[in-house]
Amino acid sequence: MIILRSFNGETFEVDEAVVQESQTIKHMIEDDYDNTIIPLPKVNSNILAKVVEYCKRHLEVPKAEDKTAKEDLKTFDA
Numbered sequence: 001m002i003i004l005r006s007f008n009g010e011t012f013e014v015d016e017a018v019v020q021e022s023q024t025i026k027h028m029i030e031d032d033y034d035n036t037i038i039p040l041p042k043v044n045s046n047i048l049a050k051v052v053e054y055c056k057r058h059l060e061v062p063k064a065e066d067k068t069a070k071e072d073l074k075t076f077d078a
């Protein structure tokens with residue numbers, strides 16, 4: 001598990017597979033970031049919550065065979 005901390009101090013605990021959807025966070029992990037708490041000093045908690053939700057949906061939906069789930073993802077992205 002990885003913990004993301006917004007600039008206003010709120011933390012989000014997410015699975016590492018989820019944060020791999022974000023290139024910025026992925027590169028921080030690849031650069032051998034040795035702390036499990038990743039500070040994101042330019043991101044507020046409202047935006048970070050949306051980024052986490054976006055990453056989770058894009059990780060889960062492509063695996064689904066359900067056509068409705070894929071259409072819902074398109075709507076979400078719009």
